[in-house]
Amino acid sequence: EKKGAGITHLTHRDAFMKPVVHLTSLNFEHIFSGAAADNERSLFTPRTDPMRFCIEAPGVAHVYWPAEGSSWDMESEMVYRFDGKDAIDIAFYTTPGEEAFPMGYVGFMWASYQSNFADHTLHFPGISEGKEQWVSYGPTIDKGRFGGTIAFQGVPELPSESGAYAFNVIAEEHIFFTKPLYYGLLDMSVPESSQQKPLTFAMMFDQEAPIRFSVWNWGEPPKISAWDWQYVVQNPKPGKRVGCHARMVCAKLDVPDDVLSRYQQWRVLSAAQDELPSDADTYPDMPIYWSPSHTFFNSIEMGICMEQHNPDCALRFYREVLLTMDDVPRIAAKLDDLLSRVYGEERRVEEWLYIRKYRKSRDDVALPILLLGRAYREKGDLQAAIEVLEQGLAEHPNNAPQLFFYGELLLEAGEG
Numbered sequence: 001e002k003k004g005a006g007i008t009h010l011t012h013r014d015a016f017m018k019p020v021v022h023l024t025s026l027n028f029e030h031i032f033s034g035a036a037a038d039n040e041r042s043l044f045t046p047r048t049d050p051m052r053f054c055i056e057a058p059g060v061a062h063v064y065w066p067a068e069g070s071s072w073d074m075e076s077e078m079v080y081r082f083d084g085k086d087a088i089d090i091a092f093y094t095t096p097g098e099e100a101f102p103m104g105y106v107g108f109m110w111a112s113y114q115s116n117f118a119d120h121t122l123h124f125p126g127i128s129e130g131k132e133q134w135v136s137y138g139p140t141i142d143k144g145r146f147g148g149t150i151a152f153q154g155v156p157e158l159p160s161e162s163g164a165y166a167f168n169v170i171a172e173e174h175i176f177f178t179k180p181l182y183y184g185l186l187d188m189s190v191p192e193s194s195q196q197k198p199l200t201f202a203m204m205f206d207q208e209a210p211i212r213f214s215v216w217n218w219g220e221p222p223k224i225s226a227w228d229w230q231y232v233v234q235n236p237k238p239g240k241r242v243g244c245h246a247r248m249v250c251a252k253l254d255v256p257d258d259v260l261s262r263y264q265q266w267r268v269l270s271a272a273q274d275e276l277p278s279d280a281d282t283y284p285d286m287p288i289y290w291s292p293s294h295t296f297f298n299s300i301e302m303g304i305c306m307e308q309h310n311p312d313c314a315l316r317f318y319r320e321v322l323l324t325m326d327d328v329p330r331i332a333a334k335l336d337d338l339l340s341r342v343y344g345e346e347r348r349v350e351e352w353l354y355i356r357k358y359r360k361s362r363d364d365v366a367l368p369i370l371l372l373g374r375a376y377r378e379k380g381d382l383q384a385a386i387e388v389l390e391q392g393l394a395e396h397p398n399n400a401p402q403l404f405f406y407g408e409l410l411l412e413a414g415e416g
Helices: 257-271 299-309 311-324 329-343 345-358 366-379 382-395 400-412
Strands: 007-010 021-025 027-032 052-057 060-065 074-082 087-096 105-114 122-128 131-137 147-152 175-177 181-187 198-205 211-218 224-234 242-251
Touching: 087 105, 087 224, 122 147, 122 211, 131 175, 147 224, 181 224, 181 257, 198 224, 198 257, 224 242, 242 257, 299 311, 299 329, 311 329, 311 345, 329 345, 329 366, 345 366, 366 382, 366 400, 382 400
Parallel strands: 147 175
Antiparallel strands: 007 021, 021 105, 027 105, 052 060, 060 074, 074 087, 087 242, 105 224, 122 131, 122 175, 122 181, 147 211, 181 198, 198 242, 211 224
């Protein structure tokens, strides 16, 4: 219930030192009907109802909610497809059972909880103050509200009974979207590192009238910004399967033009066929899967996961961490161990030469020098190891690990 029914710790290959979303993303969270009798089950049942899921391929995950055990007597399924580049496609389908919906509709809600926002605002093509324009929407507590929901232009308000939870039902009266897409801005910077990367998180949908989206800013000032969307089915019919498609894009984009261009390209593609395109089944370059128990992002655990299935991928990951972060002795030890076990001493020397070269501008170049010296010794080139340590001590004369290892090398060479 606390972790959600979505993707936790989604990371971007160009900004991997922080999860894009720290909690849960593209997360199927609520089903609601506007009826007071449904208050209890309108909260979090997609998280708690029985579900089955499988990883059908490295880029495809399928989640299934059987009608048996469903709080709403309906069968639902959701498919995530990673395109191998910078997008995730989401297909959602549901088949209502004999459930009665007294207000004439049923709504489905998804959430992405964002703590790395550059601003706590959603941007979309819409109408505000009677003008058609790009609208920026992000209410906060100091402005009297902490969020709200935006509907498509011209769609009637959703009704709700007196006493019903209206949190997901009520929409803004004077703000609408005119195209079913929005984006938010992320700041993926990591202090004291070379990762200073802005990203855009964009959502786009294949329908207009059934879609609504929201932003909820928790805290003052906002600590969490929830970027949500809804799919509303009017007059659901028992046994009639319905659904929607969406695409999430996370990339460095020139906003708003690139977002609109990506949306238009995707709509042409999605309109050409009922199902998601077959090329969405490509394998991503760096497939990483986390269980919901991984509540803290940890580079060591991430590398261990990758080593089991793809040592080359793990090697690239460790190298990139070392070239990005300042204080990473445990990562250096993991890389050195991987090189020694899997790749041999020749490759081990090459890697540490490369890392030493590209860390020369950093203060802590002593670590790769030490490991390069060890690699030379294991390779059997004692003289090269001594020369490397002498170079290192010329730059860092008081570095204790280098001094001790230099003494060991001199003793082995008979010079002690």
